Amino acid sequence: MIRIDAQPDIEALSKGLRLLGDKQLPFALALTATKLAQRVKAGELDVMRQRLDRPTPTTMNSLYVKVAKKNNPEARAFFKDAWTSGVPADTYLQQAVKGGRRPHKRFEKALIAKGLMKSSQYAIPSPSAANQFGNVSRGVVLKILSALGAAETSSGFQANASGSKRSKRKGNQQRYFAGVVDGESGIWERKKTAFGDGVKPVFIFSDREPNYRTIIPFYKIADNIVKANYMAEFTSALDFALATAKA
Incomplete structure (x- = not known):
């Protein structure tokens, strides 16, 4: 200010x-x-x-x-x-104005709290999943958190994916997962292609602190x-x- x-x-x-x-x-x-x-x-x-x-x-x-x-x-x-x-x-x-190290984002804190990412790691958006502004959209982030059971609960509404018919129709629980693929740790999206089923990275977990x-x-x-x-x-x-x- x-x-x-x-x-x-x-x-x-x-x-x-x-x-x-x-x-x-x-x-x-x-x-x-x-x-x-x-x-x-x-x-x-x-x-x-x-x-x-x-x-x-x-x-x-x-x-x-x-x-x-x-x-x-x-x-x-x-x-x-x-x-x-x-x-x-x-x-x-703040980082653009002051420079220095980037603190964990709320999304990353949720992953850490759920035990899906180490506290020393950072979630870096994959270029293939980024929008025109170089970010993963908030809507996709919320779907990921819901699929991984890491979404917040507020005002009595549970945002995490469940076994309900409504939740299954959305398909987020089957669509996104956290794990290691080809030696790379991150958040992945399951994709169906003409050549069969595959996965693509949405976030890659990095041990390097963004500066x-x-x-x-x-x-x-x-x-x-x-x-x-x-x-x-x-x-x-x-x-x-x-x-x-x-x-």
Whole structure:
């Protein structure tokens, strides 16, 4: 999260007080902070488009601006930290922003808890199972967890596959399995082909801990944008406050 406090230096503050007085100045400061936060958002999105590998629409729509108020001239630019479902961008973009080691995802924690994957391992998506964004879709992940008996139970609803007719119709329990195929450990999908039955990898279990370099220097980008545009936005806000001030 980036906080943008629009407190100007002494010279700019004196100018604002001379032109606006102490009643309209807070409005100008709040407007300045909001405009800067909007510039930060646009700049960050430009970098995300350039540097992220096939970012999803959800990722690109995850950056928000909280506008400043007259009584609190601080605006914020931040990644949304909650979704109605799934993992929020504030969580999964941390590696891109800060770099370093990747913690286990919720999916991996469920596999570990079920004893299907070692606590030292990580589930790496197979290219053949990945979607256009390079990920295994959430829907497929839920089907896998259900098939392996590792799905969560919430609100009295059991998501794991069972022996019921409804569950058998879905076929997930027969479709996915965890095991070793040709010396490779992972999650596999059974497939029927013209040449007979076969399997393809969905996730491969890796003993190597994923380590990420910083792709989006979020705070540096924001700082540079604020420094480069502060006076222009403050001057523009003063002009707007003067034009709209009540006599």
